[in-house]
Amino acid sequence: MYFKRTIAAIATSACVMSGLLFSPVPAFAQATTVQQQTVSIIPQPVKLTQQSGSFALNKDTKIFVDPKNDELRKIGEYLAKNIKDMTGVQPKVEQKAPAQGSSNYLHLTLNTPVDTLGAEGYTLNVTSDNIILAAKEPHGLFLGTQTVRQLLPAQPTKAPVSIPALEVVDKPRYQWRGMHLDVARHFFPVEFVKQYIDYLAMHKMNTFHWHLTEDQGWRIEIKKYPELTKVGAWRDGTLIGHYSDQPHKFTNERYGGFYTQEQIKDVVKYAQERYITVVPEIEMPGHAVAALTTYPHLSCTGGPFEVEKKWGVFDDIFCAGNEQTFTFLEDVMTEVLALFPSKIVHIGGDEAPKTRWKECPKCQKRIKDEGLKDEHELQSYFIQRMEKFLNAKGRTIIGWDEILEGGLAPNALVMSWRGTEGGIAAAKQKHYVVMTPSSHVYFDYYQGEPSLEPTAIGGLVTLEKVYSFEPTPAELTADEKKYILGAQANLWTEYIPSTDHVEYMVFPRISALSEVLWTPAAQKNWNDFQTRMQQQYKRYDHLGVNYARSTFNVKQNITVDPAQGVATVSLATDAKGPKIYYTLDGSEPTTSSKAYTAPFQLSNTATIKAASFDEKGKMLGKVSSRDVNQHKAFAHSVELKNAPHRNYTAAGGLTLVDGQLASNSFTNGQWLGFLGDDFEAVIDLKEKKPVNRITSSYLQTKNDGIQLPAQVEFAVSKNGKKYKTVKVVTELTDKPGVFKEVLTAELPGTKARYIKVTAKNPMPGTEQDRRKAWIFTDEIVVE
Numbered sequence: 001m002y003f004k005r006t007i008a009a010i011a012t013s014a015c016v017m018s019g020l021l022f023s024p025v026p027a028f029a030q031a032t033t034v035q036q037q038t039v040s041i042i043p044q045p046v047k048l049t050q051q052s053g054s055f056a057l058n059k060d061t062k063i064f065v066d067p068k069n070d071e072l073r074k075i076g077e078y079l080a081k082n083i084k085d086m087t088g089v090q091p092k093v094e095q096k097a098p099a100q101g102s103s104n105y106l107h108l109t110l111n112t113p114v115d116t117l118g119a120e121g122y123t124l125n126v127t128s129d130n131i132i133l134a135a136k137e138p139h140g141l142f143l144g145t146q147t148v149r150q151l152l153p154a155q156p157t158k159a160p161v162s163i164p165a166l167e168v169v170d171k172p173r174y175q176w177r178g179m180h181l182d183v184a185r186h187f188f189p190v191e192f193v194k195q196y197i198d199y200l201a202m203h204k205m206n207t208f209h210w211h212l213t214e215d216q217g218w219r220i221e222i223k224k225y226p227e228l229t230k231v232g233a234w235r236d237g238t239l240i241g242h243y244s245d246q247p248h249k250f251t252n253e254r255y256g257g258f259y260t261q262e263q264i265k266d267v268v269k270y271a272q273e274r275y276i277t278v279v280p281e282i283e284m285p286g287h288a289v290a291a292l293t294t295y296p297h298l299s300c301t302g303g304p305f306e307v308e309k310k311w312g313v314f315d316d317i318f319c320a321g322n323e324q325t326f327t328f329l330e331d332v333m334t335e336v337l338a339l340f341p342s343k344i345v346h347i348g349g350d351e352a353p354k355t356r357w358k359e360c361p362k363c364q365k366r367i368k369d370e371g372l373k374d375e376h377e378l379q380s381y382f383i384q385r386m387e388k389f390l391n392a393k394g395r396t397i398i399g400w401d402e403i404l405e406g407g408l409a410p411n412a413l414v415m416s417w418r419g420t421e422g423g424i425a426a427a428k429q430k431h432y433v434v435m436t437p438s439s440h441v442y443f444d445y446y447q448g449e450p451s452l453e454p455t456a457i458g459g460l461v462t463l464e465k466v467y468s469f470e471p472t473p474a475e476l477t478a479d480e481k482k483y484i485l486g487a488q489a490n491l492w493t494e495y496i497p498s499t500d501h502v503e504y505m506v507f508p509r510i511s512a513l514s515e516v517l518w519t520p521a522a523q524k525n526w527n528d529f530q531t532r533m534q535q536q537y538k539r540y541d542h543l544g545v546n547y548a549r550s551t552f553n554v555k556q557n558i559t560v561d562p563a564q565g566v567a568t569v570s571l572a573t574d575a576k577g578p579k580i581y582y583t584l585d586g587s588e589p590t591t592s593s594k595a596y597t598a599p600f601q602l603s604n605t606a607t608i609k610a611a612s613f614d615e616k617g618k619m620l621g622k623v624s625s626r627d628v629n630q631h632k633a634f635a636h637s638v639e640l641k642n643a644p645h646r647n648y649t650a651a652g653g654l655t656l657v658d659g660q661l662a663s664n665s666f667t668n669g670q671w672l673g674f675l676g677d678d679f680e681a682v683i684d685l686k687e688k689k690p691v692n693r694i695t696s697s698y699l700q701t702k703n704d705g706i707q708l709p710a711q712v713e714f715a716v717s718k719n720g721k722k723y724k725t726v727k728v729v730t731e732l733t734d735k736p737g738v739f740k741e742v743l744t745a746e747l748p749g750t751k752a753r754y755i756k757v758t759a760k761n762p763m764p765g766t767e768q769d770r771r772k773a774w775i776f777t778d779e780i781v782v783e
Contacts, residue, residue: 039148040535042511043204043518044528045170046330053128054162063091064098065108071138074273076108079145086152086542087161092589107723112136114169116486120206121171124148125731126163139275144170154538174471174486176434177517178207178279179510181502184214184290185311186493187257188502193497194270194346199506199545201274203514208271209346209488211281212259215289215308215775219258220280220339221635225295225333228577233258235307242455243311244703246736250309264339272341279398280340285318285382286352292316298325300360311494315355320382321362331390336448337393344413345390349383349399373406380406387412389739398434401426417490420473427483434485438737440469441489441513443505444496448550450665454504455495459667463551463574466512467526489513500546507547530576534732537575552621554582554610558628560651560658565635567628567659570599571610578620586625591617602647605630605659606782628659632691632751633683633755633782635659641680648673648776655778656681662778664738666699666706679709679759682778688718688753693783694726694745696757699776701738706774709759714745716752723756 024348039050064082065072076093084090091106098105112134114123122135122144133148135141151163179200181193186195197208212220218232234256240249259267259744271278289308300319308314318325328780336345354375357363367378380403387397387409398413401422408414413432416423423433438445438459445459471487489509496502515529533551540547559568571580580596581589586607586684596610611623638653648671653659662670672679685691694716700708711730715723727745757780763773 003012033532038535039151039157039164039166040154040532041147042529042532042536043515044523044525044532045168046520046523047145047167047169049167051127051165051167053165055126055128055131055165057087057089057091057161058104058165059089061089061091061104061106062098063093063106063108065093065095066110067095067097069095069110069138072108072110072141075138075145076679078142079106079108079148082145082149083152086149086156088156088158089161098130106131106133108141108145109134110136110138110141112140117169117171120175120614122147122168124166124168124170126165126167128153129167131163138732139206140171142201143172145166146202146204150535150539155542164491172204172518173520174484174517176207176486176488177205177514178209178434178486178488179205179506179513180209180211180436180488182211182214182488182491182493183219184211184217184493186497187217187219187255188499189257190259190263190267192499192502193267195500197267197271197274197276199510200276203510204518205514206275207279207488209279209490209754210505211283211346211492213281213283213287213290215287215314216311217256217307218257218290218294220264220282220336221258221260222335223261224335225328227294229292230542231418232294232307235290235309237309238497239494241309242738244701244738247359248310256307261335261339275340277344279342279344279346281337281346281348282329282336283348283350284386285320285379286313286350287315287348288318295328298322298328300356300363313351313353315353317352317356318382319360319362320357320378321360321364321366326385326389329386333386333390334393337390337395339593343394344396344398345395346415347383347386347390347399349379349403350417351400351402352379354379366660376406378406379403380409383412384409411750413485423484424473424475427473429482430480432483432485435471435487436490437469438490440465441487442492443489443509444492444494447505447509447548448553448663449555449624450668451663452553452624453548453550453598454501456505457492457495458665460665461509463509463512464526465510467516467524467529469513469516470521471516486517487513489516497672503546504548507545507649508533508536509541518659527576530574533575534577549621552578552612554612554621554624556608556610556624556626558608558626558658558660560635560642560654562635562637562654567602567626567630567635568599569602569608571596573621575612575620578614580610580612582608582610584608588623602628602630605628612737625654626660629661629779629781631781631783632685632689633657633780636686639682639684641682642674642677643676644672645774653681656780657683658741658779660779661697662699662740664699664701664740666701666704666776671699671776671778673706674761674775674777676764677775678761678764679757679775679777681757681780682720683755683782684720685753685755685782688751691716691750691752691755691782692746692748693781694747694755694757695779695781695783696743696759697743697778698732698743698759699738699778700733700741704774705772707762708741709775710762712743713756713758714747715756715758716750716757717754718752720754723754726750755780 063076065076080091119137122140125132133144218228237250292299293305293307357375401416413427415434417436426433445461446456472484557570581593583593584606589611610624612620640653714727715725717723725745
């Protein structure tokens with residue numbers, strides 16, 4: 001899963017972990033009264049009707065559950081504990097029906113008045129006398145308790161608490177509502193895994209995808225193969241910094257860990273008590289270097305190998321021509337199935353290079369003996385063979401969308417991560433699908449301006465982008481849409497070494513995802529969600545969650561009007577409520593700076609710095625900064641010889657003269673990208689002007705196919721027909737890593753109206769050609 005995530009997005013900016021904000025759990029508030037709480041529930045229920053009045057909690061309040069049902073008793077005790085944590089009131093749980101005509105109780109019952117809510121639906125009726133929580137199944141009752149929890153104060157209090165009167169009729173939109181956690185790149189202790197499950201439960205999620213094996217570590221005890229955890233669970237170091245940093249550097253510390261089978265049973269039981277299914281993932285045939293280090297005879301070459309210290313995709317995978325490979329994997333999966341009752345198991349299937357298979361006599365013999373067309377069909381054979389084994393054990397496989405290549409296994413589910421195309425293809429073949437496109441739900445991506453965030457793999461998935469996610473593609477017919485089970489977010493942990501950092505990347509985006517997966521699409525409302533998040537942040541504070549404050553950082557949107565030759569600046573945050581203050585001279589903003597009230601125009605070159613503040617004057621996020629250089633070509637017309645690639649159009653030619661320099665992140669929407677084409681731009685200055693210097697910038701990140709041009713030529717003209725070349729650059733920087741090459745042509749005393757910059761693609765070709773390069777360019781500065 002690493003390589004294409006890196007292609008989708010590359011990290012550019014670093015921030016030390018000590019810079020992450022952390023909120024300790026506050027003490028009980030000392031207020032003497034608590035006003036009726038504003039109803040603020042995430043995810044938004046299907047139907048919520050507020051009534052007059054409220055239910056007052058007190059020391060005599062009881063929780064009644066249906067008699068002779070220990071499962072309901074446990075749910076009642078779970079709710080009672082949460083009520084005590086927030087109010088100091090400990091309701092007594094009794095297994096009996098409340099007496100007729102009595103009051104001052106909460107009743108949890110399976111006698112639901114609505115029979116169309118399914119196993120996870122519930123109704124909640126709060127009056128001044130009592131609270132009735134009803135569902136068809138215990139799972140629905142448990143989910144209803146999460147709603148009750150959000151009707152309590154967001155912060156603990158000893159003051160009297162009243163729950164607002166209301167009526168809720170609720171059920172989830174999707175049946176698969178999940179979160180993923182990669183514990184192989186970095187390992188996390190059992191207690192944190194349980195906490196992670198609690199986070200899922202409070203967001204009404206029902207699936208925990210546990211990624212247990214990788215090139216960098218094998219994390220599950222297999223008793224038949226004890227060497228897997230003695231050898232495969234440990235590596236001799238870990239990559240320092242980002243993969244794009246060259247040369248690579250590593251720690252010298254042995255790193256690793258694994259879960260015993262008893263620990264896994266404990267986690268599974270813990271999840272079951274919270275109505276969450278744990279779906280294990282054992283990667284095959286790729287991402288298997290940790291296993292091959294332990295048992296090199298299962299590879300095509302015989303090794304030797306070492307557990308990987310860096311991230312990426314590696315050529316050495318399980319040998320598909322070796323019968324011992326399947327014996328090993330069947331033995332492993334037999335033990336895995338004994339630990340995980342989930343009817344669905346994940347077998348990976350992604351990023352399995354065919355290099356070794358093409359060179360392997362055993363694999364080539366397998367292709368010939370089985371009548372397969374090529375190595376892609378060999379992967380399909382591999383997956384289908386494992387599917388038959390698991391189907392015989394009563395289980396269903398799910399795999400990443402690469403399992404579509406070479407032919408989909410008959411009963412397989414598909415997890416669509418490379419966009420939604422794989423999911424669409426699978427649904428059209430009547431296979432069930434879980435949507436998890438990297439564009440919207442990869443929580444290892446940056447969630448704010450990279451320069452203000454800790455190092456991530458790349459990309460940009462903001463809170464608003466998560467909220468905008470629609471799991472069911474419009475391209476599907478009504479019948480095909482039935483095959484979309486739901487969605488999940490993935491958290492790959494190459495750059496996430498600690499539990500605090502996990503929380504930082506998950507929160508608050510998990511709240512947006514929960515509403516995507518629960519609430520009917522027509523009822524979603526971004527502005528209302530922002531309002532409800534104000535209470536949710538307070539809940540995070542109480543839990544001590546190290547959530548990202550990226551939503552409080554100010555987003556600067558600068559648009560250029562060529563007709564008027566001006567830039568208009570809009571400032572906003574993804575969080576609702578903060579006040580924004582800004583400066584234009586590069587000084588740090590304070591509450592004494594100019595308050596932002598509406599978009600404004602820039603008349604001169606400026607360095608805009610902005611930040612958000614609460615009502616007490618405390619800065620809530622970090623200071624965002626943007627330079628706007630109104631140079632001689634600013635806001636002038638630009639003609640492009642070749643159109644940029646559809647994925648990297650930014651603002652078209654205007655991107656080159658909008659006064660803004662792009663960062664080193666090619667996914668930030670500030671670069672023009674050309675795939676296989678040359679770049680040529682002509683700027684019209686409208687009249688002949690003195691031109692002393694022309695500057696043009698290009699990005700290189702070879703891991704993503706983005707290369708510096710083979711040649712860059714600067715030319716000027718007075719009439720737009722006859723051009724004079726003023727500089728040709730043929731020797732550009734040749735070094736690894738991610739960097740921006742800034743090229744300058746000095747031409748003092750020159751007058752010109754037209755500026756032409758041409759960059760030759762080092763590997764030209766059509767979009768269908770395999771060997772072709774990207775050219776990425778941004779501002780052309782004319783001085």
